[in-house]
Amino acid sequence: MTASLTLSRDATGVPSAARRAAQFPLAVSVRGLQRRYGERVVIDALDLDIHKGEFVALLGESGCGKTTLLRALAGLDQPDEGQIRAPERPSVVFQEHRLLPWATLWENVALGHETTVGRSGAAHALAEVGLSGRENDWPRNLSGGQAHRVALARALVRDPALLLLDEPFAALDALTRIKMHGLVKELVARHQPGVLIVTHDVDEALTLADRILVMRAGRIAASFQPEHHTFDALRSALLEELGVHAH
Ligand SMILES: Nc1ncnc2c1ncn2[C@@H]1O[C@H](COP(=O)(O)OP(=O)(O)O)[C@@H](O)[C@H]1O
Ligand SMILES: [Mg+2]
Secondary structure, eight states: OOTTOOOBOOTTOOOSSOHHHHHSOEEEEEEEEEEEETTEEEEEEEEEEEETTOEEEEEOOTTSSHHHHHHHHTTSSOOSEEEEEOSSOOEEEOSSOOOOTTSOHHHHHHTTOTTTTHHHHHHHHHHHTTOTTOTTOOGGGSOHHHHHHHHHHHHHTTOOSEEEEESTTTTSOHHHHHHHHHHHHHHHHHHOOEEEEEOSOHHHHHHHOSEEEEEETTEEEEEEOGGGSOHHHHHHHHHHHTTOOOO
């Protein structure tokens, strides 16, 4: 590890310079979270705070419990111990876009919120992701990148306090992924949800996040703030945390 790199290794993953804490309300607060599958403890005494407007990336080797944590935050899974305080039902985007093939794009975006969002709200959300005028089109006519744009529109149409993304761009080609990074940054800056993105891609985390967490042994093992480090030093430190020794 680079000697000049100062790591913030607080157990909670709360940024040491808690600038946002003073300015923004909490989007989610987790204390003492534990999740077991049989005898196996997948999440162990995990603490985490994410503020509205904060973009947090979660890295960790495959099988370390990232999706389990995200599902718990989304209310899709019941923890064995601990508390999760989330002000409202979060929006979730998965690796697969999960659009309904028999529903039009606007119906997919407004799904479950037809009365509050409606057709015009859905059309506005589609325009925000670069798909204006496509309200009546069908998912089968979309490219992979466009389908993910619709998934993002559906996630943001309700202006959620918390946006959870589980490897959302992993299946996209490199060029489309770069475009999606630009789009998601822009949308998050406009809507200001708290964001937790799970990714296995260190460069994606570095591009998007203002806090990067590394999960290991069921806990947040390390927390980094890109603004405090040079890109190369942080990239090396992250790879080292993940057990990859870059040369
Ligand atoms: N429903 C389940 N039943 C039993 N074990 C599970 C279940 N879901 C996940 N696991 C196990 O929990 C661990 C963490 O899984 P997961 O959260 O999906 O990891 P990640 O998303 O970090 O790759 C893995 O070892 C996985 O096999
Ligand atoms: Mg996963």
